[in-house]
Amino acid sequence: MATHSHGSFQFIDHTADAGILVKAPTLEGMFETAALGFSELVTRVDSLNCLIQRQFRLQEEDIETLLVSWLQELLYLLDTEDLIFGRFQVHLKDLTLEASAWGEVFDPKIHPMKTEIKAVTYHQLEVVEDDQGWKAQVIFDI
Amino acid sequence: MRSGLERKEVSGHIRKLVETLFRNIPSGVGSKRKDLRLSKAELKKVLVRGVGWAVKHGFGLEEDPEYVEERGCIQGADPDLISDRALERGKAQLGTLGSGNHFVEVGYVDEVYDEHAAKDLGLFLDQVTIIVHTGSRGLGHQVCDDYIKILMKSTQKYGIELPDRQLCCAPIASEEGRQYLAAMAGAANYAFANRQIIFHWVRETFERVFQMSSERLGLRLIYDVCHNIAKIETHRVDGKETKLCVHRKGATRAFPPHHPDTPLAYKNVGQPVLIPGDMGRYSYVLVGTEQAMAETFGSTCHGAGRVMSRKQAMRVSKGRAIIRELEDQGITIRSAGKATVREEIPEAYKDVSQVVEVVSGAGISKKVVRLRPMGVIKG
Numbered sequence: 001m002a003t004h005s006h007g008s009f010q011f012i013d014h015t016a017d018a019g020i021l022v023k024a025p026t027l028e029g030m031f032e033t034a035a036l037g038f039s040e041l042v043t044r045v046d047s048l049n050c051l052i053q054r055q056f057r058l059q060e061e062d063i064e065t066l067l068v069s070w071l072q073e074l075l076y077l078l079d080t081e082d083l084i085f086g087r088f089q090v091h092l093k094d095l096t097l098e099a100s101a102w103g104e105v106f107d108p109k110i111h112p113m114k115t116e117i118k119a120v121t122y123h124q125l126e127v128v129e130d131d132q133g134w135k136a137q138v139i140f141d142i
Numbered sequence: 143m144r145s146g147l148e149r150k151e152v153s154g155h156i157r158k159l160v161e162t163l164f165r166n167i168p169s170g171v172g173s174k175r176k177d178l179r180l181s182k183a184e185l186k187k188v189l190v191r192g193v194g195w196a197v198k199h200g201f202g203l204e205e206d207p208e209y210v211e212e213r214g215c216i217q218g219a220d221p222d223l224i225s226d227r228a229l230e231r232g233k234a235q236l237g238t239l240g241s242g243n244h245f246v247e248v249g250y251v252d253e254v255y256d257e258h259a260a261k262d263l264g265l266f267l268d269q270v271t272i273i274v275h276t277g278s279r280g281l282g283h284q285v286c287d288d289y290i291k292i293l294m295k296s297t298q299k300y301g302i303e304l305p306d307r308q309l310c311c312a313p314i315a316s317e318e319g320r321q322y323l324a325a326m327a328g329a330a331n332y333a334f335a336n337r338q339i340i341f342h343w344v345r346e347t348f349e350r351v352f353q354m355s356s357e358r359l360g361l362r363l364i365y366d367v368c369h370n371i372a373k374i375e376t377h378r379v380d381g382k383e384t385k386l387c388v389h390r391k392g393a394t395r396a397f398p399p400h401h402p403d404t405p406l407a408y409k410n411v412g413q414p415v416l417i418p419g420d421m422g423r424y425s426y427v428l429v430g431t432e433q434a435m436a437e438t439f440g441s442t443c444h445g446a447g448r449v450m451s452r453k454q455a456m457r458v459s460k461g462r463a464i465i466r467e468l469e470d471q472g473i474t475i476r477s478a479g480k481a482t483v484r485e486e487i488p489e490a491y492k493d494v495s496q497v498v499e500v501v502s503g504a505g506i507s508k509k510v511v512r513l514r515p516m517g518v519i520k521g
Binding site: 011013014015016018042043064065072076079080082106108112113114115116118119120121122123124125139141142 | 170171174230231233235240241242280283286287290294306307308448449450451452453478479480482521
């Protein structure tokens with residue numbers, strides 16, 4: 001289990017796909033932790049240097065879609081520019097996300113190759129608030 | 143693909159062959175082909191023409207498209223309905239394998255069930271074969287993501303209730319439905335071209351290792367078939383020929399002998415059906431039947447499917463030298479990711495033989511030969 005922004009994530013055991021279960025005291029922390037979970041699925045986050053910074057601005061109609069779009073954004077940068085991030089800072093205002101991510105170009109010689117994520121899905125997608133903060137579940141097509 | 147080689151001619155070269163395949167075909171996380179980067183305009187041509195584009199650009203033989211479902215080009219693809227994002231993801235990934243369950247496998251025919259059918263498909267005992275399993279890569283997934291967003295709105299618009307957020311739909315004749323089918327056709331054509339380019343590199347690899355032309359090596363395409371696609375086809379419903387949209391997900395087409403879409407060379411035997419198994423056991427070549435036409439809209443299964451999650455497979459394989467275990471069974475494995483081999487251990491999958499017994503017992507396809515792996519590259 002990894003911790004960041006006082007959040008934690010766990011991989012979900014799923015026959016055909018991969019998933020993460022994320023918990024954090026705040027919604028922002030949950031978004032940051034989900035992003036870390038994404039990176040940890042692809043490689044080992046502790047092997048990443050935070051050399052390159054990227055900024056994001058996204059807006060969606062509901063929080064679940066915003067979470068999926070956020071992770072899709074990270075997948076897009078991995079697929080097109082080989083960028084993989086190890087640190088995240090997220091600000092949310094209503095359903096607008098503004099974020100920074102720090103990472104580097106994925107290099108199989110340095111970064112262990114774990115899973116190629118094909119897509120972030122809406123399958124069994126959940127974002128819920130309880131008395132301990134926020135919880136989310138995201139399933140990836142791999 | 144089949145070759146004119148026998149198992150004994152290849153087994154001594156298998157390590158070199160697997161190593162060279164691994165070097166020639168990019169695989170694994172973020173795999174890219176540095177020497178095949180297309181402009182957006184050129185990529186759009188790939189989406190419209192599929193295998194035709196690949197052959198025109200020197201990737202393969204003139205005869206290859208004849209042995210691909212839909213001749214490797216689904217009509218009606220409209221690249222303008224495919225987002226820039228999808229094009230960006232697709233640009234660098236053409237001619238790459240990817241990871242997970244995608245693979246290139248060199249094997250041999252270890253059992254013949256139907257001598258006549260095998261002969262028609264150019265197959266014989268101990269013959270070396272090659273299977274390529276990959277698809278439309280990031281481009282296809284982006285098309286899916288883009289249209290899920292659009293179609294989620296249509297699901298509401300047309301008042302359709304569905305049990306999961308990953309599911310969405312629209313009437314085929316609606317604007318959204320038509321647009322999606324045209325975009326999907328583009329993604330399918332990309333997948334056809336992707337495999338075609340990989341077939342070409344497989345031929346080149348054999349040429350290099352055996353120092354002989356691929357023609358002399360007899361490297362010919364048996365068939366290339368889709369595993370996940372919706373197609374407009376004509377089927378008999380209540381005694382009437384009816385145009386239908388047949389969606390085969392985790393399924394493949396299995397058209398019978400004499401069907402107009404079955405290649406001419408196979409008109410007496412039926413369309414080949416390829417059912418890959420896990421990397422340690424078997425794969426099968428079958429052919430389509432009339433019964434499939436009557437009962438399953440000309441469809442059969444596409445593979446074994448997992449029984450273990452990847453995490454379970456990692457647990458079960460902990461401390462085991464999987465590559466060594468397979469080596470002891472005469473199977474050479476090369477993988478880009480260390481975890482992939484453990485996640486993909488044979489016992490993580492259903493025994494494909496049982497799956498094949500079911501579809502052949504049900505009569506929706508007929509067994510022709512069984513293949514045993516000799517060497518596999520995984521992403």
